[in-house]
Amino acid sequence: MTEPLVKPWIAAIAPYVPGRATTDGGKPAAKLSSNENPLGTPQAAREAYAAAAAHLETYPDAGATALREAIGAHYGIEPERIIHGTGSDEVLHLAAGAYAGPGDEILFVRYGFSVYPIAARRVGATPVEAPDRDYATDVDALLAAVTPRTRVVFVANPNNPTGTYTTAEEIRRLHAGLPRDVLLVIDQAYTEYLEPEDDDGALDLARSEANVLVTRTFSKIFGLAAERIGWGYGPAAVIAAMHRIRGPFNVTTGGQQAAVAALGARDFIQQSREHNRRWRTWFGDEIAKLGNAGLRAIPSKANFVLVLFEGALTAEQAYHGLMERGLLTRWLPGQGLRHGLRITIGTEAQMREVIAALRLMAGVDG
Numbered sequence: 217m218t219e220p221l222v223k224p225w226i227a228a229i230a231p232y233v234p235g236r237a238t239t240d241g242g243k244p245a246a247k248l249s250s251n252e253n254p255l256g257t258p259q260a261a262r263e264a265y266a267a268a269a270a271h272l273e274t275y276p277d278a279g280a281t282a283l284r285e286a287i288g289a290h291y292g293i294e295p296e297r298i299i300h301g302t303g304s305d306e307v308l309h310l311a312a313g314a315y316a317g318p319g320d321e322i323l324f325v326r327y328g329f330s331v332y333p334i335a336a337r338r339v340g341a342t343p344v345e346a347p348d349r350d351y352a353t354d355v356d357a358l359l360a361a362v363t364p365r366t367r368v369v370f371v372a373n374p375n376n377p378t379g380t381y382t383t384a385e386e387i388r389r390l391h392a393g394l395p396r397d398v399l400l401v402i403d404q405a406y407t408e409y410l411e412p413e414d415d416d417g418a419l420d421l422a423r424s425e426a427n428v429l430v431t432r433t434f435s436k437i438f439g440l441a442a443e444r445i446g447w448g449y450g451p452a453a454v455i456a457a458m459h460r461i462r463g464p465f466n467v468t469t470g471g472q473q474a475a476v477a478a479l480g481a482r483d484f485i486q487q488s489r490e491h492n493r494r495w496r497t498w499f500g501d502e503i504a505k506l507g508n509a510g511l512r513a514i515p516s517k518a519n520f521v522l523v524l525f526e527g528a529l530t531a532e533q534a535y536h537g538l539m540e541r542g543l544l545t546r547w548l549p550g551q552g553l554r555h556g557l558r559i560t561i562g563t564e565a566q567m568r569e570v571i572a573a574l575r576l577m578a579g580v581d582g
């Protein structure tokens with residue numbers, strides 16, 4: 217051997233493709249490609265982050281005690297059963313790392329979150345995809361795909377990149393059908409965008425069951441994507457196992473303090489939810505008007521919409537046409553969605569620009 221040999225399961229990883237922040241020509245543009253909050257960050261979180269700059273010489277609180285206590289008080293859950301992560305991405309990796317390895321399988325749906333196959337391969341496990349039901353999570357298909365080697369099941373609810381939602385009844389049915397020794401991870405990155413009546417019951421399941429973990433993030437509605445703060449809630453034994461492999465100082469001081477402040481920013485959260493609901497509805501209605509041109513929006517409960525292009529105008533053409541107009545969206549050919557664009561709900565002006573551009577490209581106007 218003349219050089220270090222990369223592990224075959226690492227070599228098999230198709231690297232994560234982040235949402236773009238600049239156009240092909242390198243110009244900054246409206247970023248509707250990463251599901252960030254168009255209303256920005258709560259003012260209180262910005263101030264807490266700035267205040268943390270007074271002590272950059274000390275390590276952060278390795279246990280994120282104040283943050284876990286604030287999360288516990290906010291959601292009515294036990295702080296000692298919460299784990300903090302460098303984004304919820306890290307929490308997903310920790311779950312895979314603690315419960316799966318070479319020879320094991322990690323199961324998720326087709327058109328699931330693109331981090332899941334990476335989290336599986338990273339630890340040498342085999343990623344397994346269950347078929348979708350019209351782009352949504354199919355509980356029967358997931359249960360049918362379980363084998364004696366299945367160790368972890370990842371379900372995002374709402375799902376990314378489809379925006380589809382799985383009801384509490386379906387989540388319960390999925391859990392009830394899984395072997396007790398399979399860890400069910402319910403990834404609730406977009407849960408704050410749901411209407412109150414749409415609670416999928418995952419936190420309750422994680423409280424009472426020995427094999428359910430819920431993950432959440434401060435990157436989406438809380439507007440703190442830059443700081444990389446996520447968390448998980450689950451049985452004490454699962455949390456303890458994940459702590460063993462967590463980086464000791466994985467969330468920065470500024471991030472911890474900003475997140476505590478963001479939790480208290482109720483008006484900001486409320487406004488963000490209302491803005492999203494209003495413009496997601498408007499956007500869906502406008503896409504429906506382009507049905508004759510082959511455009512169709514998958515019904516979404518998140519802060520983005522997956523638009524399918526099944527007519528003369530292709531998703532690839534629309535992606536480039538929108539980029540030329542300074543509008544960045546997510547085209548996902550690598551995820552089997554060559555015919556789809558995932559478009560984040562941005563500001564009113566951005567959403568109007570997207571629709572105007574799509575109408576022109578589809579030949580409906582002009």
Ligand SMILES: *Cc1c(COP(=O)(O)O)cnc(C)c1O
Nearest residue numbers: 303304305329376405433435446
């Ligand atoms: C955005 C997202 C996450 C998490 O992101 P972090 O920034 O790492 O917290 C997790 N799951 C899904 C489905 C997401 O879309």
